[in-house]
Amino acid sequence: MPRRLIAAVAVLLLAAMAGGCGGEDAGDRNAITVWTLESLPDRMGVQERLAADFARRTGIKVHLVGIAEDQFSQVVRSAAAAGRLPDVIGALPLTSVRELEANELLDTETPGKVADALGRGTFSRRALELGSEGGRLLAVPSDAWAQILLYRKDLFGKAGLGPPDTYERLRAAARRLNGGGVAGIALAVAPRDAFTAQSFEYVALANGCELVGRGGALTIDSPECERAFAFYADLANKYSVPGKQDIDSVRATYFSGRAAMAIWSSFILDELAGLRTDALPSCPECRANPEWLARHTGVVTALRGPDAIRPARYGEIVSWAITREANRDAARRFVTYMMDTGYERWLGLAPEGKIPVRTGTVRQPRKFVRAWYRLPAGVDRKKPLVDVYPRSLLEGLRASTDAFDRWGIPQGQGRLVGAAAGELPIPKALSGMVEGSLTARQAADQAKRDMAAIKRGLRE
Numbered sequence: 001m002p003r004r005l006i007a008a009v010a011v012l013l014l015a016a017m018a019g020g021c022g023g024e025d026a027g028d029r030n031a032i033t034v035w036t037l038e039s040l041p042d043r044m045g046v047q048e049r050l051a052a053d054f055a056r057r058t059g060i061k062v063h064l065v066g067i068a069e070d071q072f073s074q075v076v077r078s079a080a081a082a083g084r085l086p087d088v089i090g091a092l093p094l095t096s097v098r099e100l101e102a103n104e105l106l107d108t109e110t111p112g113k114v115a116d117a118l119g120r121g122t123f124s125r126r127a128l129e130l131g132s133e134g135g136r137l138l139a140v141p142s143d144a145w146a147q148i149l150l151y152r153k154d155l156f157g158k159a160g161l162g163p164p165d166t167y168e169r170l171r172a173a174a175r176r177l178n179g180g181g182v183a184g185i186a187l188a189v190a191p192r193d194a195f196t197a198q199s200f201e202y203v204a205l206a207n208g209c210e211l212v213g214r215g216g217a218l219t220i221d222s223p224e225c226e227r228a229f230a231f232y233a234d235l236a237n238k239y240s241v242p243g244k245q246d247i248d249s250v251r252a253t254y255f256s257g258r259a260a261m262a263i264w265s266s267f268i269l270d271e272l273a274g275l276r277t278d279a280l281p282s283c284p285e286c287r288a289n290p291e292w293l294a295r296h297t298g299v300v301t302a303l304r305g306p307d308a309i310r311p312a313r314y315g316e317i318v319s320w321a322i323t324r325e326a327n328r329d330a331a332r333r334f335v336t337y338m339m340d341t342g343y344e345r346w347l348g349l350a351p352e353g354k355i356p357v358r359t360g361t362v363r364q365p366r367k368f369v370r371a372w373y374r375l376p377a378g379v380d381r382k383k384p385l386v387d388v389y390p391r392s393l394l395e396g397l398r399a400s401t402d403a404f405d406r407w408g409i410p411q412g413q414g415r416l417v418g419a420a421a422g423e424l425p426i427p428k429a430l431s432g433m434v435e436g437s438l439t440a441r442q443a444a445d446q447a448k449r450d451m452a453a454i455k456r457g458l459r460e
Contacts, residue, residue: 031061032087032330037318039066042379043349047090050342057337060330072096073418080105087326088334090142091318094130094406095421097139098414100321107322110332112137118339119362126402127317127357130409139319140335143347143354144401146315147202149300150254150268151261155182156298163298164261167207167231167305174239177260184239186250186259187232191431192424195247198314199263200426201407204228205312207305211407211417211451218451220426221444224307230440231305233433244431255293257283265315266397267353272297273388275378294388301400313400317357344371351375351385355398369398416455425450 036047044066051062065086067075073096079085085105092100100106115123115137127141151164155177164170174184188196209225212218219225236245241253247264251271254262271279274290281293302311320335322328338346339358347354351372360367373394376382385394408417420426429447432438438446 028061029327029330030059031063032327032334033063033065034088034090034334035065035067035086036089037067037069037072037091037093038349039068046345046349050338050345053342054334054337057341058330058333060333062334069093073099073422076100076105077103083325085323085325087323087331089321089323090338092139092321093316093318094409095414095418097131097319097321098133098409099418100323101133101138102415105324106138107324107326107328107331108136108138110322110326110328111140111320111335114140114332114335114339117336118358122358122360122362122365124357124359124401126404130317130404130406131319133412139321140339141317141319141357142339144315144317144357144404145353146266146301146313146355146397146400146404147198147263148266148268148397149261149263149303150272151298151300152177152296153298154296155260163300165300165303165311167303170261170303171231171235174235174261178239181258183241183253183259185235185261185263186245186253187236187240187263188245188247188250189236189240189427189431189434190244190246191427193246193427194421194424195250196427196430197421197424198265200228200232200430202263202312202314203232203303203305205314205405205407206303206308207231208308208312210411211420212411212413214411216411216413218448218455220451221448224305225447226440226444227307228305229430229433229443232430233440233443236430236434251279252282255279255281255283255286257285257293265353266355267350269294269352269385269389270350270377270379273378273383273385275381275383277380291388299393299396301396302403312405313403314406315355315401315404317401317404343368344375347372348375351377355401357401372398415458416451419454419458420451423450423454425454 047064051064055061131138131141149164159176161173162169164173178184188199190196204225207224207228209228210219250262251264251268253259270276272281273294274280281290283293285292302313304311320338322331347356356368356372359365359369373386374384377385408414425447429443433443
């Protein structure tokens with residue numbers, strides 16, 4: 001059978017299983033189907049226990065289905081065509097929420113009711129803004145991860161360098177610390193890796209580079225973006241590790257002690273602390289003390305380029321979405337439970353990548369933040385992040401969610417951003433620069449042409 005047909009059949013079967021999990025309970029007002037993108041086995045186990053607890057409290061049965069994030073778009077389209085949408089979808093990134101909105105698959109009334117009942121003031125204002133369109137909350141924001149710049153505090157201290165929180169300081173540190181078997185920075189440049197796109201968006205936003213303007217016109221070829229392309233490629237060519245560095249090699253290089261800096265997400269923090277066996281720090285000092293690298297690492301969340309008015313922070317906010325075909329009352333009660341009674345256990349799935357965007361309750365405004373500090377992180381070993389990292393670092397991560405910048409979503413172009421995530425035009429342009437086939441101007445122009453083609457495709 002041709003590969004494309006095999007893939008299509010697989011997607012249809014998955015959609016049928018995911019949408020049809022209700023079985024004999026299909027149409028039962030006391031049963032709901034919940035898809036979750038937190039589909040790893042250990043995380044599914046926790047969610048199964050949460051669903052069982054919710055059922056005991058309410059009498060509403062929950063059919064939980066794990067969906068791989070990279071299969072979500074295909075599965076949801078197939079389920080929608082078959083009239084088999086779930087009631088609730090959890091851990092949805094912003095672009096997926098906008099994809100559902102663009103295809104009119106969302107219930108856009110119930111999320112606002114959930115937020116109002118819990119208290120909008122208990123949520124991060126920025127999370128509510130990024131999750132809203134035209135004054136309507138599209139989905140209930142649940143948690144976030146932040147893109148961060150890791151740096152070796154010991155090396156910076158010996159060299160008399162301050163935190164690399166601007167283009168100028170970052171470049172100076174990369175130049176100064178590059179050599180002697182240590183790269184100035186480990187930076188992703190692999191053209192087919194979404195991690196490259198995320199790393200560049202963080203750096204580009206720091207210079208005021210936007211993908212689109214307020215009217216939806218593409219602006220990736222602006223002077224601010226051209227300078228961001230040039231800066232990123234210069235770092236990659238002169239001070240990073242040779243080759244097409246990707247999400248795994250960037251982490252491995254930093255963990256081995258062979259890079260003074262690296263860009264990664266906050267999901268790295270448990271691994272950096274030696275809490276995951278298959279991704280342990282391997283620097284010489286780490287052999288005697290697995291936490292050595294974590295304790296000698298500083299974190300920058302806000303970065304600023306020369307053309308920017310203010311520093312930028314980048315990250316992802318994930319949400320609970322309720323579909324247009326949902327059992328609305330049961331779905332509302334389930335999402336409310338997950339954002340209140342079950343919220344600490346939800347954050348505990350991976351505290352390093354589940355930064356709370358609901359800080360507490362109306363009566364206890366800091367309840368969930370205080371709990372988050374103490375939640376055990378890790379896979380093979382468990383330890384609260386606050387026992388490894390300074391509280392100031394964790395508070396900086398949590399506060400960063402109140403000021404996340406993102407391409408396209410504030411301008412109402414979330415569907416375009418979602419489509420670009422599959423095509424990866426920006427990493428392709430960056431790769432051309434690193435290989436020497438494109439100048440910064442040519443890379444920006446190529447990225448705009450490719451984005452324009454993707455945008456036209458959305459209208460066809």
